[in-house]
Amino acid sequence: MSLSSAEQDYLKAIFAITRIEHRQANTNAIAVLLKTKASSVTDMIKKLAVKKLVKYEKYKPVSLTNKGQKIATSLIRSHRLWETFLVERLEYDWSRVHSIAEQLEHIEDDELLDKLDHYLGYPKFDPHGDPIPTKEGTFPQRDETLLSQLNPGDCGTISSVLQDDESFLEALNQLNLCINQPIEYIKKIDFDQSIQLKINDHIHILSENMAKNIAIQKLP
């Protein structure tokens, strides 16, 4: 079965909402994520239900069938492998690969993905630290803590970022905050919950909101 880009985007969105953000995939949530309207979502959901890619009952949140889940996982795999390619081989900045990978991910060819995976050396995590599912659909797991939830004195390395926003990633870059960068948590500032942390022996401050979107692998 061949799916349009739009159909693929809906599957990805439902996956992201239900499996990654652990929220209910109701029409509004999907509409917000895909920057469209709830009525358009209803239309598309019906089509996907006919194709047995989602389970749908009127007025209830939708969920992916096994078939739908498989396709969504494969799209995520594609997206993350292409992001890895763009950063590691074409020397793109990690802040600028998301939108290009959005286009590349829709190219349908299982062999292409396998060859790309092989070429990149079977990476487990993409440039943002997000796990790359295997061909079989399993996601590599890791113990992560949000930077905003560390305690004074905690040390660790940045393992992933939870946003793809270009300005956010660029700003991190300027502080040398990249994946695997060691950091030490100093303290939370009472005033507005900003975070003080040490990077390469320099003290920096991050807003609470930014700290909530950075995941850390703690050192023992």
Added chain:
Amino acid sequence: MSLSSAEQDYLKAIFAITRIEHRQANTNAIAVLLKTKASSVTDMIKKLAVKKLVKYEKYKPVSLTNKGQKIATSLIRSHRLWETFLVERLEYDWSRVHSIAEQLEHIEDDELLDKLDHYLGYPKFDPHGDPIPTKEGTFPQRDETLLSQLNPGDCGTISSVLQDDESFLEALNQLNLCINQPIEYIKKIDFDQSIQLKINDHIHILSENMAKNIAIQKLP
């Protein structure tokens, strides 16, 4: 200005017919190439004319404006760079890259093309021997003769193939007929104009039709 895949395909088709095959781009020729109907072509041509990408007068063949030509050239550049990537980096067989490159070529990002070009080492010809236009839009030139037009005793190397058909390319592969392969032209067989040639000291036969689609760079 952002163009749909369909619009891009039309520009490419008009370029191929007028600049490569040196024929008139009338609605039928375009329809055949794009596997659509003449009436659909008329519709699209009108849209492209409004966007000043083609010059169009009713009942006359269309041609590209400078603007349209620039876009078409850039698409060809994209297609051929991606084909090169697929063969040289992902180890695809040259017979199987065309359809994947058809999808990849539509990704719009000038910087991506430049980075890919740099990464591949600024190749001048793609895996089928077709010239890759530069960023500025100039096509590398070469002296080529069709295999079907050589004379007995002529020696040379295969410089390009004129078809992307999978079965054609696969068959060539099986005879070791790849780009840069040295060959010697033996003779034309009277019976049906088939070509006899020597490849790695072995005699082989090619149909007239296949020989017409293989270009040779003659040795002095």
Added chain:
DNA sequence: AAATATTTTTAGGGTTGTCTAAAAAAATAG
């Protein structure tokens, strides 16, 4: 439990790109 607010669906419409069938123009033949 009724009134109100929110969410979801339906109804109707727009755009893009395709199609078939018929009309119009151009090319070819006698």
Added chain:
DNA sequence: CTATTTTTTTAGACAACCCTAAAAATATTT
């Protein structure tokens, strides 16, 4: 130079995907 054939365009329709506005269902408040 008229008649016939071929090519091109128009007209009308359809599918995919999106929209707005209104109706229907559900959730929340009092």
